[in-house]
Amino acid sequence: MNRKSHVAVLAALSAAAIGSAYAAKSMGNDALAVSGATISLVKAVTAAEQHAGGKASRAEYERHNGKYVFDVEIVNGKKVMDVKVDPSTGKVMAVTEDKADHDDDNDKAD
Numbered sequence: 001m002n003r004k005s006h007v008a009v010l011a012a013l014s015a016a017a018i019g020s021a022y023a024a025k026s027m028g029n030d031a032l033a034v035s036g037a038t039i040s041l042v043k044a045v046t047a048a049e050q051h052a053g054g055k056a057s058r059a060e061y062e063r064h065n066g067k068y069v070f071d072v073e074i075v076n077g078k079k080v081m082d083v084k085v086d087p088s089t090g091k092v093m094a095v096t097e098d099k100a101d102h103d104d105d106n107d108k109a110d
Contacts, residue, residue: 033068034061037087044070044090048083051092052076061087069093 034041045056054076062071070085084094 031061034087036068037061037070039070039085039087039090041070044085044087045072047085047090047092048072048074052081052083052095054079054081073098 041059041061045059048059048070049056049072052074054074056072057075057080058073060071061068063069064071064084068087070087072083072085074081074083080098082096082098083092085091086093
């Protein structure tokens, strides 16, 4: 390997190490972790709305079963559905009916 190639490999490895360190540090905050998603929140919401046939009332980027996903709450008539969207592909991974909306700690009565 010539000197230029060796320097290029070292530079690439250094950049990868710095990127990995930043990604590991940002995983403590869901808002920073979204930079690792391939699709936007808007695309995730659109996919969820089309799949569940309703309108989004909430959307988050969060860890689910050890993996980051877009979690979109869809209202369709009198039903509320939780839709998980893959942040890399934009495909709907799971849909479940949210009968009691237990996961919204910020929704406290005034």
